[in-house]
Amino acid sequence: MPGPAGGGRPASGGGRWVEVDPARLRRWLDGFAERHGPYSSTLELGALRLVAADGSIADLHPPPGLPAPADPDALVAGVGQPRRLGLLLARQSAVAVGVADGDRLVASKVDSSYVQSRTAAGGWSQQRFARRRENQAKAAAGSAGDIVARLLVPEVGRLAAVVAGGNRRTIDAILADPRLAAVADLRSDRFLDVPEPRLAVLQRAVAAARSVRIRVLESA
Numbered sequence: 583m584p585g586p587a588g589g590g591r592p593a594s595g596g597g598r599w600v601e602v603d604p605a606r607l608r609r610w611l612d613g614f615a616e617r618h619g620p621y622s623s624t625l626e627l628g629a630l631r632l633v634a635a636d637g638s639i640a641d642l643h644p645p646p647g648l649p650a651p652a653d654p655d656a657l658v659a660g661v662g663q664p665r666r667l668g669l670l671l672a673r674q675s676a677v678a679v680g681v682a683d684g685d686r687l688v689a690s691k692v693d694s695s696y697v698q699s700r701t702a703a704g705g706w707s708q709q710r711f712a713r714r715r716e717n718q719a720k721a722a723a724g725s726a727g728d729i730v731a732r733l734l735v736p737e738v739g740r741l742a743a744v745v746a747g748g749n750r751r752t753i754d755a756i757l758a759d760p761r762l763a764a765v766a767d768l769r770s771d772r773f774l775d776v777p778e779p780r781l782a783v784l785q786r787a788v789a790a791a792r793s794v795r796i797r798v799l800e801s802a
Contacts, residue, residue: 597799604661625652637801645792646770647742668734668744671779672752677726678779679733682788691729692781727759738764745791747774
């Protein structure tokens with residue numbers, strides 16, 4: 583298969599990734615058929631694979647909380663149903679936690695904690711700095727854990743999935759809190775690439791968490 587064509591971002595191993603809003607999925611499927619011909623569908627490793635008449639392939643990964651059906655019509659119907667999602671975005675000094683009901687952010691909390699940046703100093707000063715920075719990072723993770731415990735733990739029974747984003751190491755440190763075991767169990771494989779969490783970033787993350795991610799490999 584050739585490299586990426588059209589919009590989207592390059593995919594590892596070839597092709598391109600595109601993200602499609604649930605409301606636009608039917609239109610996207612129709613456009614794929616128009617460009618590449620009739621297609622067949624199968625379920626491949628949790629994704630709905632379309633193989634078109636010209637050999638082009640599209641792997642459709644459903645949004646978190648929705649199992650992948652082996653039928654495009656069932657996928658369109660499924661993504662159109664509202665699901666309740668937990669959101670956890672974090673970087674070293676900031677965290678944003680939210681609950682989304684369909685495309686609406688219905689609860690949220692954004693907070694930040696001071697964590698010193700790295701320094702080039704050496705010797706004992708460097709070691710003291712490293713210990714202080716580690717303690718600040720632990721305190722920030724604990725504070726973030728308090729927010730997750732308040733917002734997401736009571737929602738566990740109603741959430742289809744929890745979608746995280748930001749810095750993986752920071753997210754892992756927060757979810758290592760024993761109080762959050764039930765939240766961690768709902769964590770989706772989808773990880774959002776977001777800047778430092780703010781309310782506007784959290785609001786945009788709702789759409790990213792609900793989108794259908796599609797890897798397209800077009801034939802020559």
